[in-house]
Amino acid sequence: MELLGYFKHGANKLLHILIRETPSPEMRSFILRFLGAKIDKSAKISYDFLLFDGAAAHNLVIGKNVAIGPRTTIITHSDPSPSRLVKFYPIIDKEVIIEEDVWIGANVTILPGVRIGRCSVVAAGSVVTKDVKPFTIVAGSPARPIKQLYLNL
Numbered sequence: 001m002e003l004l005g006y007f008k009h010g011a012n013k014l015l016h017i018l019i020r021e022t023p024s025p026e027m028r029s030f031i032l033r034f035l036g037a038k039i040d041k042s043a044k045i046s047y048d049f050l051l052f053d054g055a056a057a058h059n060l061v062i063g064k065n066v067a068i069g070p071r072t073t074i075i076t077h078s079d080p081s082p083s084r085l086v087k088f089y090p091i092i093d094k095e096v097i098i099e100e101d102v103w104i105g106a107n108v109t110i111l112p113g114v115r116i117g118r119c120s121v122v123a124a125g126s127v128v129t130k131d132v133k134p135f136t137i138v139a140g141s142p143a144r145p146i147k148q149l150y151l152n153l
Helices: 002-021 025-034 054-059
Strands: 050-052 060-062 073-075 096-098 136-139 144-148
Touching: 002 025, 002 050, 054 060
Parallel strands: 050 073, 060 096
Antiparallel strands: 136 144
16 A cells, blocks of 8 residues: 555656646646646646645636746645644645636745635736735735726626
8 A cells, every 4th residue: 555655646746747847738737637726727827837735736726717927836735844843833734726817927936825816916926925805916025915906897
């Protein structure tokens, strides 16, 4: 049984390498769905995408018409193990939800438990630590609202 677990772990790691290196946004989405993520078929995920920890892919939800720029990192699971800090900081295992019609720029990091509201923009290089309200542009580290969008949809 231990050998089977080792094989599954290795296959999971291989799929995450493929996610980062495949030239096709459709293939990236397909692999993420295979791993358990809930991703709409219209979402476009650019190259060098990293979902850290891939074993928690089921915690990723991406809606319709979402564009994710290159070198984006999404974290759904985090813990300080094997450090002694694990006694003081709990394991974090939370969903990241990206609603419909969101644009995420290049080199963005999204932390666990974040919901990015519909029709929002996350500027390049931002670190998203809190929820983003719908129709909002956020930027910075940590990301802060810089503009409210007023769209007729």
